[in-house]
Amino acid sequence: MAPIKIKSMSVGTTHCAAVMDNTTETYISSGASQNQTYTGADVLFWGGNEHYQLGTGKRSNLNLPAYIGPLDRGEGDAQKGRLGEEHRLCLAPxxxxxxxxxxxxxxxxxxxxxxxxxxxxxxxxxV
Incomplete structure (x- = not known):
């Protein structure tokens, strides 16, 4: 196994985000065919969360890097038969x-x- 490198980092006043240099299959919008996939890079967040800036839906801080859910919170997964699967935020390449x-x-x-x-x-x- 090879370690996953960090592609980029962003550091805010109280929190950080690291974009990993990996690829993960992610399903795209409903306008495309169901079997069409793109690759995306995982994002890890950690730090202060007093203003919900980490996107976890809670105000508790994260002292270790953690994945968060997709920004759409998995809307429509029940209709696509993917209810209950673990999803996380990935950035489009x-x-x-x-x-x-x-x-x-x-x-x-x-x-x-x-x-x-x-x-x-x-x-x-x-752009």
Missing amino acids: KQTARIGEHGQGRKLTLEQKVECGQYVTGVYSS
Whole structure:
């Protein structure tokens, strides 16, 4: 077994996030076929959580790095037969997409990132 390296880190005032340099299969939106998958990087969070900035749904601090659930909290998993499975937040890898009507618009390279700030955490798509 090889250790998993850290791809990037973000350090806020009271908490931290580490994006791992691994890939995990994740199901994508309901608009795609059920067997279509993308790969995503795991994210670990730890630190102060007095303003819910870790995304755990609780205000208790985490003194060790931990996974959190997906941002949609697994909405729709019951309909897809995946009720009860463990899910966690994964960031989409860098990929190229076309924006505009019918996918005919401008071509962009997008990548999801995490940033920790003062009592807040953001997950966004970078162009």
